[in-house]
Amino acid sequence: xxxxxxxxxxxxxxxxxEESLDHEVYxxxxxxxxxxxxxxxxxxxxxxxxLVNPQVIRTAEMMDMVCIVFVRxxxxxxxxxxxxxxxxIVVMATSKRMYEACGMLYANGLIGTAxxx
Amino acid sequence: xSEPLIFHFDVDGENFTSAGQASTQVKxxxxxLGLSPDIIRRVSIAMYEGEINMVIHADGGTADVGVTxxxxxxxxxxxxxxxxxxxxxxxxxxxxxxxxxRSLGFGAGMGLPNMKRYTDSMEIDTVVGxxxxxxxxxxx
Numbered sequence: 388x389x390x391x392x393x394x395x396x397x398x399x400x401x402x403x404x405e406e407s408l409d410h411e412v413y414x415x416x417x418x419x420x421x422x423x424x425x426x427x428x429x430x431x432x433x434x435x436x437x438l439v440n441p442q443v444i445r446t447a448e449m450m451d452m453v454c455i456v457f458v459r460x461x462x463x464x465x466x467x468x469x470x471x472x473x474x475x476i477v478v479m480a481t482s483k484r485m486y487e488a489c490g491m492l493y494a495n496g497l498i499g500t501a502x503x504x
Numbered sequence: 505x506s507e508p509l510i511f512h513f514d515v516d517g518e519n520f521t522s523a524g525q526a527s528t529q530v531k532x533x534x535x536x537l538g539l540s541p542d543i544i545r546r547v548s549i550a551m552y553e554g555e556i557n558m559v560i561h562a563d564g565g566t567a568d569v570g571v572t573x574x575x576x577x578x579x580x581x582x583x584x585x586x587x588x589x590x591x592x593x594x595x596x597x598x599x600x601x602x603x604x605x606r607s608l609g610f611g612a613g614m615g616l617p618n619m620k621r622y623t624d625s626m627e628i629d630t631v632v633g634x635x636x637x638x639x640x641x642x643x644x
């Protein structure tokens with residue numbers, strides 16, 4: 388799935404790194420606990436979260452993720468968007484709730500990867 | 505064998521926002537050295553979890569990352585409260601973090617287990633009331 392399709396499915400607003408919308412992604416995870424993201428995900432690409440603080444961006448950086456979706460109309464701060472942009476991570480925001488957003492992406496072929504390393 | 509490369513960082517314990525800066529820098533340095541993405545990711549995550557722990561529990565500390573031809577070694581040192589029961593602390597889900605820390609997305613009791621999971625060896629040297637030194641290695 389292209390990142391642009393995530394934007395379309397979730398009716399999301401892209402906040403940075405639009406040049407990477409053609410990037411193909413194959414897996415995603417949804418969590419508000421960054422330690423769980425760091426523990427359970429492998430070869431992940433997309434993070435869906437309702438948590439808003441700079442450690443969300445850092446976690447994505449550490450995991451080599453390429454896209455972060457903020458759900459429930461949460462908005463990252465300008466400093467967070469800058470951090471993500473510097474690392475080429477696409478950031479978008481949607482009004483959809485976590486359950487609905489994950490369900491829509493899963494139903495359209497973006498699977499989860501709940502495996503330890 | 506050539507001398508190991510050492511990267512030294514001071515981890516600010518007062519600032520949750522900046523936590524992880526050292527890990528971000530190490531990731532960049534290891535990329536420049538041409539290490540494989542898998543190795544870089546494992547080192548970065550293990551160090552990041554350790555850095556977060558130092559900020560949450562120990563008012564910061566120091567991080568030293570050494571790169572040899574055989575391994576990457578991460579030494580995290582703090583003068584925090586120490587870990588009274590290491591075996592308990594290593595259990596997934598055990599945490600002494602406050603609700604405030606949990607609301608920031610950490611304190612799920614996964615930090616130390618994650619650090620062990622992503623590295624080839626991990627040693628914890630801790631004395632209650634004195635501090636903790638954690639030494640991790642990822643083999644190349």
